[in-house]
Amino acid sequence: MLKIYGQWASRAFRVAWLCKESNIPYEHVPVTIYAEDASAKAPWYLALNPNGRLPTIDDDGFVMWESAAINLYLAEKYRSPLFPTTMEGKGRMLQWVLFIANDIEIPMILVFQHRFRFPPEKRVPKLADEAEGPMLAKLQVIEDQLSKTPFLQGDHWGMADFVAASVLYSLHAMQYDKLAQFPRLKQWLEASVNRPAAKEAIALRAS
Ligand SMILES: N[C@@H](CCC(=O)N[C@@H](CS)C(=O)NCC(=O)O)C(=O)O
Structure with missing residues (x-):
């Protein structure tokens, strides 16, 4: 299943919004920012997103980051009703x-x-x-x-x-x-x- 990494009070919520508009199931993996021990700067997260920012997704093994790019990818792949057809x-x-x-x-x-x-x-x-x-x-x-x-x-x-x-x-x-x-x-x-x-x-x- 699609995993969304991030905290919701961040651009990660944009991905949740797209999923809800498009009926895409997802699971949420919490990642923190702006703290001494922010997990967005931890080695395991930087291995997924070397930019150390939110959000990141893992779509059945395909990992990507940058919220707008993620949303364009998900909308086209999962045939969102929002995605243009021409x-x-x-x-x-x-x-x-x-x-x-x-x-x-x-x-x-x-x-x-x-x-x-x-x-x-x-x-x-x-x-x-x-x-x-x-x-x-x-x-x-x-x-x-x-x-x-x-x-x-x-x-x-x-x-x-x-x-x-x-x-x-x-x-x-x-x-x-x-x-x-x-x-x-x-x-x-x-x-x-x-x-x-x-x-x-x-x-x-x-x-
Ligand atoms: N252009 C990126 C920006 C990502 C971004 O700056 N995310 C913020 C949260 S909304 C972040 O992770 N900030 C933590 C930091 O800069 O260390 C995107 O749209 O995904």
């Missing part, structure tokens, strides 16, 4: 996946960590402030798209929407006030994180 659909999915990973996730994580996730004594406000402008400019690109099509995948909530929403979940979690500048994006994100599979995966984060 070349154009796959192209559109990859466009949004790479845009989110390259242009949004890095500044967004800085805003998330230094305004919300880290304990106050570890926050560096300047890092969040500097990242915010570039992040907002890229969120506008999503807002503009959602004024043309109801979903990033086009006419249905598909893999592009899943990957984008699973990353942008952090803005929902921190109740980011500037989301109000992007009404379509805000509405789309709220609908995405309220899907039954999303709610189950988000609930894991508190477990």
